[in-house]
Every structure is written in structure tokens, then in C-alpha cells.
Amino acid sequence: MAPILDIQNLFKNYGTTEILKNINVSIEPGDFLVLVGPSGCGKSTLLNCIAGLEPTTGGNLFIDGQDMTHVSPKDRDIAMVFQSYALYPTMSVAKNITFGMKVRGVDAATQERKLNEVANQLQIEPLLNRRPGQLSGGQRQRVAMGRALVRDPKLFLFDEPLSNLDAKLRVEMRSEIKKLHQNLGATMVYVTHDQIEAMTLATKIVVMRGGVIQQIGTPAEIYNKPANLFVADFMGSPAMNLIPATVLRNGKGAQIEISREGKEPILLHDQKAIDLPEKVILGLRPEDIAEAGFRAGENIQEAECHVEMVEPAGADTYVVSELGGKQVTARLHAETRASAGENLRFAFDLAKASYFEPETGNRLN
Amino acid sequence: MADLSFDQTQQSKFGKTTLRIILYVLLTLFALYYLLPLFVMVTTSLKSLEEIRTGSLIALPREITFDAWKIAWASACTGIQCEGLRPYFWNSVLLAVPAVLLSTLLGALNGYVVAQWRFRGANLIFSLMLFGCFIPFQVVLLPMARLLGLMGIAGTIPGLIFVHVIYGIGFTTLFFRNYYVTIPSELVKAAKVDGANFLRIFWSIFLPLSLPIIVVTVIWQFTQIWNDFLFGVSFSQAGTQPVTVALNNIVNSTTGVKEYNVDMAAAIIAALPTLLVYVVAGKYFIRGLTAGSVKG
Numbered sequence: 001m002a003p004i005l006d007i008q009n010l011f012k013n014y015g016t017t018e019i020l021k022n023i024n025v026s027i028e029p030g031d032f033l034v035l036v037g038p039s040g041c042g043k044s045t046l047l048n049c050i051a052g053l054e055p056t057t058g059g060n061l062f063i064d065g066q067d068m069t070h071v072s073p074k075d076r077d078i079a080m081v082f083q084s085y086a087l088y089p090t091m092s093v094a095k096n097i098t099f100g101m102k103v104r105g106v107d108a109a110t111q112e113r114k115l116n117e118v119a120n121q122l123q124i125e126p127l128l129n130r131r132p133g134q135l136s137g138g139q140r141q142r143v144a145m146g147r148a149l150v151r152d153p154k155l156f157l158f159d160e161p162l163s164n165l166d167a168k169l170r171v172e173m174r175s176e177i178k179k180l181h182q183n184l185g186a187t188m189v190y191v192t193h194d195q196i197e198a199m200t201l202a203t204k205i206v207v208m209r210g211g212v213i214q215q216i217g218t219p220a221e222i223y224n225k226p227a228n229l230f231v232a233d234f235m236g237s238p239a240m241n242l243i244p245a246t247v248l249r250n251g252k253g254a255q256i257e258i259s260r261e262g263k264e265p266i267l268l269h270d271q272k273a274i275d276l277p278e279k280v281i282l283g284l285r286p287e288d289i290a291e292a293g294f295r296a297g298e299n300i301q302e303a304e305c306h307v308e309m310v311e312p313a314g315a316d317t318y319v320v321s322e323l324g325g326k327q328v329t330a331r332l333h334a335e336t337r338a339s340a341g342e343n344l345r346f347a348f349d350l351a352k353a354s355y356f357e358p359e360t361g362n363r364l365n
Numbered sequence: 366m367a368d369l370s371f372d373q374t375q376q377s378k379f380g381k382t383t384l385r386i387i388l389y390v391l392l393t394l395f396a397l398y399y400l401l402p403l404f405v406m407v408t409t410s411l412k413s414l415e416e417i418r419t420g421s422l423i424a425l426p427r428e429i430t431f432d433a434w435k436i437a438w439a440s441a442c443t444g445i446q447c448e449g450l451r452p453y454f455w456n457s458v459l460l461a462v463p464a465v466l467l468s469t470l471l472g473a474l475n476g477y478v479v480a481q482w483r484f485r486g487a488n489l490i491f492s493l494m495l496f497g498c499f500i501p502f503q504v505v506l507l508p509m510a511r512l513l514g515l516m517g518i519a520g521t522i523p524g525l526i527f528v529h530v531i532y533g534i535g536f537t538t539l540f541f542r543n544y545y546v547t548i549p550s551e552l553v554k555a556a557k558v559d560g561a562n563f564l565r566i567f568w569s570i571f572l573p574l575s576l577p578i579i580v581v582t583v584i585w586q587f588t589q590i591w592n593d594f595l596f597g598v599s600f601s602q603a604g605t606q607p608v609t610v611a612l613n614n615i616v617n618s619t620t621g622v623k624e625y626n627v628d629m630a631a632a633i634i635a636a637l638p639t640l641l642v643y644v645v646a647g648k649y650f651i652r653g654l655t656a657g658s659v660k661g
Contacts, residue, residue: 073558091569091573099559
């Protein structure tokens, strides 16, 4: 299938400041692409470049095979939902939704029909005659979506559309956007700084930092095989444990040695580590460290650790201990008997381990 | 303990009331002081000359007569012509209405561009426009006279309109720019994606939002242009003079007896339109000055 959006070697400068550096991304029709990264990473700028609201400095951008690099936003066949919703304050909800069609000279009957379709789909029929100022945050959000949906474009662009909503509404709208994507089969590009949103919505994630793409992949790839320390740390909550370690080799194979303050180091066997350099950073997700006896897997290694803090979180209990000079979080079952100040036997699932080069931060395995 | 706090509240209540009374007395005095000239003008204009000569300045008229108003409106002499203020009043209307509308519209367009369609040098151009607000009138008199001559509109009402529009753009741009920078730029982006162009976005989205600032600008410009004397006296000729110039001529061209009642009536007539604008649109004026962000 031909890519619906294809970004090739895209650069963007403001004066001498480089905002985007050599961006290459392409997505298939029906994809849900999420651009994620900390604030200032260039993800919103990239979205604005796709929309044509920001001129690019270099590179090319194709939408459905056509070069759109220098085409104005209105001719790109896109629709966009903004963080502040950007509803037209003096127009009613109905006028907000039909404004685009009116500007493009669509006849009144079609406008009416499409308006009703979208209003029905988003359940905003009772709001059609109200002004944006009379709506709640969630309702405004729906209207903003309606304004995009009614256009039936090749690409939907979302610029942090949920960040102005409270936590409960955000989760609701998140699943609604996901449902919408599944029902419409539309192609969407979505910007967020919230890695959970990225994980739940995306079919493909682009992690960015400082205007550079760190990793492109499916949510599972990004989560299980982060390409570098930045991605490992950014994606996932609580964050991946990144523990400095030394690789020891003997006749039998490789061992990972993790130092501990005032105690003998922990030794974990992992045959994968045989080809690694001596100094590495071991990455283990909190859920890959469990209480001994509660975890099965191909390579479970156990070790006794000192529990420093216990944080019950309802479904799970997070237990913090110190390994290799780092706070290490383990995700235990809710009924664990771990208590702060005591020792507990942990099970490390090394089959899930990631190894990173300490200097460059790049993934080694 | 209980008694003590009771005492204190009693005391502070008493102190508060006294302060209130002093405040209101002072405010009333100021108000009277400000209203006194208007009172003298109105009463004098309603007196006959005979009564003005014999009576006291601040006394109420014994007998109310509108003769002075009729003379001021229709037959007072400005130099050799004796047609009263009427023709000049209409000159001022013909001058002020188009000049106010044009300068407001241009200010709105300029403010929209400077605030929402940033371009290279936008700040410089805006600074220069602001600078234009602070150039004293006297400085531009001679170059403007020359320019009006070259354009062939010297001494005409369109010439005066031109002068006032040029001079007003600085202020009107400032007003609209400051209003429009509070409107989120995402609104323009959304409209661009929707397919609207520069003028369409201005017309359909920005103008409907602008009522408060339009009112402020119209009041400001109307007051400036209606009350202007210097440009009026410099760039007009017999027949095109605005009401302020005619008022001056009426007051200065009396022969023999000074008709204070006619002068006062003429002055009130000349000031009425600006008063009226404030009364009609005054509450929007305050609202517009304080209205900042637009919640979408």
C-alpha cells in the first residue's frame, strides 16, 4: 500500500535555531501515528508543518502521493483539532461545524446533512444552537472533533487535544477517539506529551527529543525494546529501572554484577550479555521485577534485596529498593507482605532485560 | 474576651461609617465643582441679555427663553455671514462620520495584520505607527498643507477627512492590535485549515468579536475629530469650516454688545454630539477598555 503521509528529510529552522532535524516518517492509510516527547521536542512544530501552518526549511512532504511541501493548508485535504479547541467564539456550534463547508461553497442541503450525521455521531445535537462559551470543556472538545469529522479529510491532525480536560474526562475522550479511529478507519496524526495516551492510541509511535526522532515503532516495540536510554526513561510509568552494571564472563557464560552499598553485589546470569562490553546499563521494567515465587519465565533470577519504601497503589504495590546506586522500583502483587526496612527476595525476569551503552545511551541487545 | 471583641467591632463599624460620610461629602463637592461651569453655561444660555447684565452669574433664570439657542443655531454671525452654526454643524457631521468610519476600519485591518499575521518587520511598522501617535499636530501642518495642495483637495471636506484618517490610524491600530493579540492564534490556524483566506477570517471571525473595541475606537475618534480645532482652522476655507471653527468665529466676531447667552448656547450645541456619544455608548467604552481576553 502506498503511504498516505510520507515525510522525507524534513528540516525546520527558526532563524539559526534548528527545531526539526532530518525527520523521516511514513504511515499507511488507517494508521494512528502518535508524536510523543517532552515539551519543546518539536512534535507540535512537526504537526504544524504537516498541516502547512508552518513553512518547512528543507525536505519534502507527500500526502497521498502528492507533493504538498509548499501547498497551503486549505488545499492539503486535512482537518485539525487544536489544544485550545479554537472554536469560533461568535458562531453557534452548528456554524462552527459548517464554517469550512460554507467557505468552500458546499451547498446548503449537503451542509445540513453532514452536520446532522456528525452531530448524531458525537451526540451533540442538543448543543447545535449554543455558543462555544456556553459549553463545558468536554462539549467543546466534541465540537472541535465534529468540525474535523465533517470534512472527511485524508488526514486528521490532533494537537494535544485532551490536555485541557480533567483526568476522568481525558480517559473517556481517549477511548472515544480510539473508537472513532476504529469505526472510521481514518488516518490520524496525534501529538501528545502523555506517554500513556501514546501507548493506548497509537498503531505507530514516534518518540522525539530536541527535534530529532529517537525511535519509530509500534507501542509494543517502543515499550519492550526502547532504542536508547531516553526512550526507555520516557515511555512507561513508573519509568523503566536503569541500573549501572558490570558484565562478568567465565567459562559457563555471562553474569551481570550489580553493586550494592554495604553489601555483596548481586549476580544475575544472562547468556544474552555474553557479547556486551564490560560496563552496561541494565534496563528492567518495574513489572519485570517481582516477589520471588510469584513469577514464571524463561530466565528468572532471584536475589535478596533491602526494601526501602512500599507504595500500595490498589491493584499493585510498588516496592522501592536501592541497587547499583539507583532507586529501583518493583511492581508486586497487591497482597505482598513486603514492608519497609526488611529484606525481601525478588525475582528478576532477565528475558525482558534491555542493555544500554552508558556513554551513548544506545541499546546494545 | 467576648466583651473586648464586641467593643472592637462596634468601634470599627463607627469608624467605617464616618469614613464613608467623609468620602461622600468630598465626592459630592468635586462633582459640584465639575458641574458648575456646565450649570453656568446652561442657565446663561436660557437668560435674556437684559437679565445677564443685571443678574448674578450663578442665579437661575427668572424667565426661560430659547431665543439665544435659535440665534446660535440659525442666525448668529461668523464674520460677514450670519447663518448661525447650522451649516458648519453639518460640515462637521460630513467630516466626522466618514473620517471615524474609515480610520476605525483601517485600524481594525492594521491591528489584525500586526497582531495575527506576523511578517518580517511587523514590529518596526507597529512602532512607527505608535510613534505617529505622539507627533505634535503643529509639526505636520505645513507638510500636510503642501500634500493636500498637491492632491488637489486643499480647503475641502475630503481633504480634512484625509488628514483625520491619517492622523487617527496610529491610535486606532494600537487599540485593535492590543485587542487582537489577546485572541489565541489557534483561531487563525483553525480557520486556515477550514479553508478561509485573510479577508474571510477577518470578516467572519475577528470583526464579530470586536464590538467592544469598535465602540472604544469610535468614541475616541469621534471625540478627537469633532473637537479638533487646529486642523479645522488650518485646512478649511469659508464654507467648509467645521463647527469648532465657526464657534470661535461667532464668539470673536460680535460687534458692540457681547451676547453671552448666544455664545453659551453655541458652545453647548457644538459639544452636544460628543456628549451624546458618551451617553449612548459610555458603558461599552468602559467595558471595552477593560475587556481583555476572549474566552472561546
